[in-house]
Amino acid sequence: MVKSIRKLAQTPTLWACSCHHPKYQDNGRCIITQGRYLMTSKSQPKLSPLPWTETLVYWVLSFGSHLYSFYQLHKFSKEHETGLEREFQLEKGLLKGFKRDPSDFEWSLWTQWAKKSLLWTLIGHGVISRLTGTFYPKLRLPALTIYGLLAASCMLGIKGVSVLLVHLGVSFSVAQLRKPTLSWTCNLLLLSTLYFQPLQEIQRGWYNTEEEYYMLLFSIAVCGLRFISFSLEHCWSPLERGGLVQLFWLFSYTFYHPFFYNGPIVTYKAYTEQMRRSAEERNRDEPALSYLVLRSGRIILWWCMAEFMIHVMYMHSIQSNETYIEILPPWALGGLALALVQFFYVKYLVLFGLPSMLATLDELVPPKLPRCVSIMYSFTGMWRHFDEGLYRWLIRYIYVPMGGSQHGPVYKVVSTGLAFGFVCLWHGGHDYLQYWALMNWAGVLVENGLKSLFATSCVQSIVEQNLSMAMQRRCTALLSAFSTAMLILSNLVFLGGIHVGRIFWKRVFVQGWSTIAPPMLAFLYCFAQIGLEWTSHPT
Known part of the structure; x- marks a missing residue:
């Protein structure tokens, strides 16, 4: 996302979306938050176990190919x-x-700010939360809200926070009219100010460095999702209590410090419900100190892993030069693709891990951390399990209100397209993001189409009569290998730009269709088998 933020000043974007809300309730509980409303219509079928020797071969080939590449x-x-x-x-x-x-701007930006101030303000949040929760429980939420506002003011300056307060005030006021389409329009217009050139120049003048300005853009973009969440929740089910209480909750939700700059994303409904739970209802089974020590150790390990990767493999510098990508040997080319996506995964384990740890200590339930990309074998799985918070947000506020899968295939196609379109525009709407969004949209639709086809009674009976359960799984893994290849290609477009995706496509599928593509698909088949094995035994 940071790379997209850096391009905001050069690329104007037209934001367009609409939303209306039928009340999706099941005995008073939102079916979206129960995880039953997904971009895919059916859950994964039960998979047949394979002989342990065969599974061992897949593990060895997968792990070995990673290390060698x-x-x-x-x-x-x-x-x-x-x-x-x-x-x-x-x-x-x-x-x-x-x-x-140092070529990965996002990693360099966050590590620099962590050393400078962010790590210390996050520690301060944890200390205040623990002290007020122990001695003054009723003051805990106001104290965290004030602390978050002060921390944001120190980071962004008074002028930067004033911009967010203006956005908050406008969004709150429009939400009182309880018109979802108007709320969408208002919030999208507020987000579009990120692309207004004269305003950008004014805001740049507030800061001494570009990095400080980027932090403001990050904050506006992420808070924009929170304002949309609050507005739509209020439009759909008018929030209880008076306007001042609602405004306080919006302040608390917006300036909750662990999630403020980069997420993960939590909906307004989930945040307020979890914060309102009484102390007796909260889970106190796991001692806070042991959790803090173990999770901190994991975050440090992830950070060390990310730093190790950019010390021994200069993948970000290599991807920035087309000549280097063109002359990479085949195995090193595969290593570049794997290293880029693996580093992105480890990076977000760190960026989401620390805020999620603090939120858990505050007895919130943050989204799960990203799942390892090497066991992702489908577009739908990647969207569902990499950034779970954003996925839930898209489902709740775009996919379901626009019809989802409950109103036929046309609504499903349109709803999915609008969700991907919004993600593209929220990230900046640049040309490479448009290609990335289209590839993901097409990938999800193709996967859903194949699932629907194989779920028909006619095809299902043919498959069951001619293939054993183990062979069905192998066929699933083979199809998943092709899906994984396109998934990796789309991620390379997202991480490196169109030129990286174009060169990979040319070298692997055009020039190397008979030499590079077959062994690559064979290894991706092994990756898919490991992914299927992993998902068939969820932890």
């Missing part, structure tokens, strides 16, 4: 280290004998 990429990185250092200014590494690739 990473080694080849590391070897290429060291061979071209001088050129990469001259062109991309590699930094002095934390590890002796290694340089550090």
